[in-house]
Amino acid sequence: MASRSIWKGVISFGMVSIPVKLYGSAEDKTISLNQLHQECGSRIQMPKWCPTCDRKVDADEIVRGYALDKTNYIQVTEQDLDRVRLESLKAIQVDNFVPWEVLEDFRLMDDHKGYFLAPEEVGAKAFVLFMKAMEEEDKIGIAKIAVREKEQLCAVIPFDGILYLQTLHWADELREYADLIPMATVTDSEMAMAKALISGMSKLPDLAKYQDTYRARLKEVLDAKLEGREVLALPEPKATINDLEAMLKASLAAVAK
Helix, strand or coil: CCCCCCEEEEEEECCEEEEEEEEECCCCCCCCCCCECCCCCCECCCCCEECCCCEECCHHHCCEEEECCCCCEEEECHHHHHCCCCHHHCEEEECEEEEHHHHHCHHHEEEEEEEEEEECHHHHHHHHHHHHHHHHHCEEEEEEEEECCEEEEEEEEEECCEEEEEEECCHHHCCCCHHHCCCCCCCHHHHHHHHHHHHHCCCCCCHHHCCCHHHHHHHHHHHHHHHCCCCCCCCCCCCCCCCHHHHHHHHHHHHHC
């Protein structure tokens, strides 16, 4: 569990408002690389620079702006932002309960934007009530929330004794994809073997066995450089679909073993 909440407000079901806190549900363990000056090894600094005044500017000189075009902007102050009063800044108003099938369009899922919702002590009973009721009805809630000055559509989902908040893309953000759908014909034999391969590779899910091999490999390379060792590059994967039926048969044989 995250040690510190990133948002505090209420979640409302009809006339019932429950005080809650929002916590990150995952930890990003990506290895970050910095830009260095090759000659001396120093880290490259990125000063905030005004090209018109030709000088570095301090944080208290900077305001935000909305681009009208490449050169013209409307300056936006903190007072302007305060006038944008959204209920979702401090409230998650669940206004509809829907079946899980609503999320079958996976494009709706906003990448890496999932959070845990936990109640304040005073709201624990009401929180548990609605969480369990949603579970038994097999429904999820649709709501809006504003975090870090951005309002987002979200799904409130009962999950293992708590509520999980998954942010969603707005419908008008979803791109068309009809022109990307491939046109090809498959034979009955190929379909039968493909189904058999999928069946043979189907096991109970154990996501814990999947590891970030890129991060592990990068750490191996960094450790080797520190120790003065050389790590050989791995061969690049090659496509092998020249004879699809032969490759399916070979795959089935490998799974059978």
